[in-house]
Amino acid sequence: MKFPKPYTLKEIAGLIDAEFIGASDFEVLGMNEIHVVEPGDIVFVDHPKYYDKALNSAATIVLINKVVDCPKGKALLISDDPFRDFNKLTKHFKPFVASNASISETATIGENTVIQPNSFVGNNVKIGNNCLIHSNVAIYDDCIIGDNVTIHAGTILGADAFYYKKRPEGFDKLVSGGKVVVENNVDIGSSCTIDRGVTGDTTIGEGSKLDNQIQIGHDTVIGKKCLIASHTGIAGCVVVEDEVTLWGQVGVISGITIGKGVVVYAQSGVANSLEGGKTYFGSPAVEARAKMKELATIKNMPSILKKLENK
Numbered sequence: 001m002k003f004p005k006p007y008t009l010k011e012i013a014g015l016i017d018a019e020f021i022g023a024s025d026f027e028v029l030g031m032n033e034i035h036v037v038e039p040g041d042i043v044f045v046d047h048p049k050y051y052d053k054a055l056n057s058a059a060t061i062v063l064i065n066k067v068v069d070c071p072k073g074k075a076l077l078i079s080d081d082p083f084r085d086f087n088k089l090t091k092h093f094k095p096f097v098a099s100n101a102s103i104s105e106t107a108t109i110g111e112n113t114v115i116q117p118n119s120f121v122g123n124n125v126k127i128g129n130n131c132l133i134h135s136n137v138a139i140y141d142d143c144i145i146g147d148n149v150t151i152h153a154g155t156i157l158g159a160d161a162f163y164y165k166k167r168p169e170g171f172d173k174l175v176s177g178g179k180v181v182v183e184n185n186v187d188i189g190s191s192c193t194i195d196r197g198v199t200g201d202t203t204i205g206e207g208s209k210l211d212n213q214i215q216i217g218h219d220t221v222i223g224k225k226c227l228i229a230s231h232t233g234i235a236g237c238v239v240v241e242d243e244v245t246l247w248g249q250v251g252v253i254s255g256i257t258i259g260k261g262v263v264v265y266a267q268s269g270v271a272n273s274l275e276g277g278k279t280y281f282g283s284p285a286v287e288a289r290a291k292m293k294e295l296a297t298i299k300n301m302p303s304i305l306k307k308l309e310n311k
Contacts, residue, residue: 001177001199002030003093009061009075012042015092016085021067022075028061031089033219035237035255036200042089044082083165087175090199094177097123097141110147122158128184140196146184152212154191157182161198161218161236174198176218183207183224189214195236205242217254229266241276251283263288 009026013019029040034050037043037059044063045054054062055071063077063086070076079085103109103121110129115121119137127133128147137151140158151157157180164171178197182188182204189212196202197219204210205224214228217236222228224242232246235254240246244258247266252258259276269283281288297304 001032001090001093003028006040009077012061012089013077016077016079016088018063018085019078020075021070021078022061026061026075030199031086031093032059032199033197033237034059036197036219042077042086044086046082083172083174087173090175090177094142099123104141116153134190140180142179143182143196144179145182146186146206148185149182149187151182151188152190152192155188156193158196159193161195163198163218163236178202178219180204186210189230192216211248223260 007028008024009020009022009028010024012028027040028042031042034043034054034057037057039058039060041059042061042063043054043057043059045051046065051068060074061077062074063079063082065079065082067078099122103115104123104125106123107121107125109127110131112129113127113131115133116135118135119133121139122141124142125139127145128149130147131145131149133151134153136153138156143158160176161174163174165174176196176198178200180194180196181201183206185207186204188210191212192210192214194202194216195218200219202216202219203221205222205226207224208222208226210228211230213230215233217234219236220234220238222240223244226240226243227245229246229248231249234252237255238252239257241258241260243261245263247264249267250264250270252270256273258270258274261277262274263279264270264285265281265288268281268285271284274280274285279288280286282291
C-alpha cells in the first residue's frame with residue numbers, strides 16, 4: 001500500500017504514538033507485508049525469530065517491539081505492539097467507507113460492460129470494457145478488473161485476508177487494506193472467493209480461467225494463461241507462474257512458488273515450491289511418474305512378499 005503522499009517518520013510515529021529511531025524527516029512512502037516490501041515502506045515484526053528477516057528486507061522503516069541496532073539507511077518505529085499499530089495505520093490510510101448503493105458512485109464502469117441484477121460494486125472499483133458480471137457477484141472496494149472479463153454468479157472479489165494473531169483472549173485480526181486485480185480476458189466461475197491483499201494486491205493474470213468454487217488467498221499472484229479447476233484452494237502469498245494447470249481439489253500451502261508450465265493432478269497437496277515444466281501428483285505432491293511407480297509398487301506388495309516367502 002502506497003500512501004497518498006510522502007510522510008515523515010515523525011508524522012507516522014505520531015499517528016501510532018510510537019518512539020522512533022532515525023531522522024525525524026526520514027521519508028515514509030507506504031506500508032507492506034515483508035514479501036512485497038519496497039524501499040520507503042514500513043514492515044512490522046513482533047517476534048525475535050523474524051527480526052533479522054525484517055531488518056534485512058527491502059523495507060526502510062521497521063515497526064518493531066524492541067530497540068535494536070538500526071541498519072544503515074533505515075529507521076525504526078518502536079511499539080509495544082507492532083501488530084496493533086500496523087492495523088492502526090491500515091485503518092488510517094484505508095478506512096472502511098460504507099456504501100448504500102449496489103453500485104458505488106465512485107466506481108468506474110467501462111463501455112459495453114453488463115452488470116446483472118443484485119450484484120454489488122464497491123467504492124473506487126474500476127471495471128474495464130466488454131465485461132459481463134453475472135448476478136449476485138460482490139466486488140469489494142478498490143478492486144480493479146480489466147477488459148473482456150466474465151465473472152459468474154455468487155463470486156466474491158476482495159474479502160478480507162485470513163490472517164490472525166493468537167492472543168490470550170482470542171484471535172486478533174490483521175486488517176486488510178489491499179485489493180484484487182483481475183487482468184484482461186479472465187474468466188471466473190461461479191461461487192469463487194478471491195481475497196484481497198493485506199496491503200498489496202491479489203492478482204489474476206491475463207487470460208487465466210478459473211472454474212467454479214475456487215478459493216484464492218491474500219496477496220497470491222496467479223500468472224498468465226493459467227487453468228484452475230473446481231474446488232482448488234490456494235493459500236496466501238503464493239506465486240503461480242504462467243501457464244500452470246491445477247486440476248480439481250488441489251490444495252496449495254502458503255508462501256511457495258509453482259513454476260511456469262506446471263501441471264498438478266487432481267486431489268494433490270502442494271506443500272513445497274514446484275519446479276516449472278513438470279507434472280506433479282500426490283500429497284505432498286511429487287513428480288507424477290515417480291508417484292505412479294510408488295503406487296504401483298505398493299499395489300504389488302502382497303505378490304512381492306508372497307514370492308519372497310516362497311523362496
